[in-house]
Each structure stands twice: as structure tokens, then as C-alpha cells.
């Protein structure tokens with residue numbers, strides 16, 4: 001994956017090309033719930049890992065935190081974000097969330113969405129460890145990612161699903177069961193304090209209307225009809241999510257640094 005320019009072959013950027021703004025598995029509703037649980041206040045120093053299009057950044061900034069730092073790997077994405085996120089106490093840094101260069105024990109809240117699922121498990125742990133390093137003791141870490149169910153899913157079912165999902169979204173996504181997400185987070189010095197789940201309905205019409213609103217949904221439909229390759233890719237993704245609907249979900253977790 002190039003970290004300099006946007007690769008529109010990848011599922012999330014294909015969706016962004018269609019005009020879709022909400023690219024996380026549990027949609028806007030789960031994002032709002034996650035940000036609500038983080039309870040961002042005007043005295044908080046916060047960081048977001050992988051702000052992407054800046055959708056959640058604008059919700060978090062609405063709570064007027066004392067400071068906001070977005071850590072975005074992709075240079076082109078970071079440059080676009082800087083056009084809207086700037087000013088006193090607001091900054092976007094280009095870098096890897098696994099090695100953010102932010103000061104240790106300096107933040108009250110850290111969160112990231114739809115960015116751990118695409119990493120190998122040891123890389124997920126590195127990013128969670130980095131969140132733990134930069135948070136103050138008692139600070140909160142929030143995630144919103146792709147989940148698998150049930151907790152005792154067989155290795156062969158898991159392998160089939162991951163293969164289908166990787167083929168359709170063209171990213172090696174590695175979702176985890178709730179218990180696996182909890183274990184990974186708690187192994188890095190956190191205590192999980194909240195969990196919520198939603199169906200993986202990212203490409204279901206009712207969710208798209210909820211997430212994007214009526215007029216943007218029309219625009220997305222128009223773009224999907226206009227570009228045959230984009231249409232084919234998005235329909236393949238939708239078929240894959242539908243096929244594995246009973247095993248795929250969206251999960252949000254908030255954990256406190258102990």
C-alpha cells in the first residue's frame with residue numbers, strides 16, 4: 001500500500017470515490033455512540049489515529065477539545081485534512097500510528113476507526129501499545145472496527161471469510177472476534193469499560209441513507225451508475241458483506257489506561 005497517494009483500488013477509497021463519506025463498519029450511529037462514550041471536554045488533549053476524510057474529526061472538534069492531533073499515514077490524505085483542520089491546538093501530522101512521536105503520558109483521549117482491522121495482529125498490538133504510551137494514566141482509548149462472531153468461530157470459517165473479504169475490498173482485512181479485540185487491548189495495559197456492536201450494513205441502502213442523507217445517497221447512486229468499474233467493485237463488496245452477514249459485525253470499544 002502506498003503511503004503517499006490514495007489507491008482507489010482499495011475498497012474504502014473506491015467508496016470515497018463514489019462520494020461516500022462514512023467509511024467505518026458501524027456507520028455514523030456507532031461513531032456518535034463511541035464519541036459520546038469518550039465524553040470529550042474542553043480541557044481534553046486528544047489524538048485521532050487515521051482521521052481519513054475527517055468525518056469523526058469534525059464531530060470530535062465540535063466538543064472543542066483543548067487540543068486535537070490527527071496522525072494520518074497517507075501524505076495526500078493528511079494534506080487534504082490540513083486544509084480544514086488547522087488553527088490553535090489543531091494539527092494533522094503525517095506518520096504511522098504505531099510510532100506517532102507524540103509525548104508519553106500526554107493525552108486524555110485517543111481513538112481510531114477502521115484502521116486496526118486492516119493490520120496484521122502484531123501491528124494492531126503495536127498501535128494499541130502506542131495509544132497506551134501517549135495516554136495519561138486513567139485516559140481513554142476508543143476503537144471502531146470490523147468484528148467477527150461468534151467468539152468460537154472455527155478457524156476454517158474464519159479463513160474463508162477473511163479470504164472473501166480481502167478479495168472483495170482489495171485490502172488484507174483481519175477482523176477479530178469481540179474476545180480477541182478485548183484480549184489485544186487488555187494485553188497493552190487497558191481495562192475495557194464499554195463495548196457496542198452493530199451489523200455490518202455499510203452498503204445496505206437504509207444504512208447508506210442514515211449515514212449520508214438522502215441527497216448524498218442520490219449522488220452516490222449516480223456515480224455508481226456512471227462508472228462501470230466502480231459499480232462492479234462496490235457490488236462485489238456488498239455481495240461479500242451480505243454473504244457473511246451472520247459472521248461479520250462492527251464493534252466499538254472504549255478502554256481505560258490502568
Ligand SMILES: C[S@@+](CC[C@H](N)C(=O)[O-])C[C@H]1O[C@@H](n2cnc3c(N)ncnc32)[C@H](O)[C@@H]1O
Nearest residue numbers: 012023024050051052072073074096097113114
Ligand atoms: C478505511 S480508512 C479509515 C479512515 C477513518 N478513520 C474513517 O473511519 O473514515 C483508513 C485510513 O487509515 C489510514 N491508516 C492506515 N494505517 C495507518 C497507520 N498505521 N497510521 C495512521 N494512519 C493509518 C489510511 O491512510 C487511511 O486514511
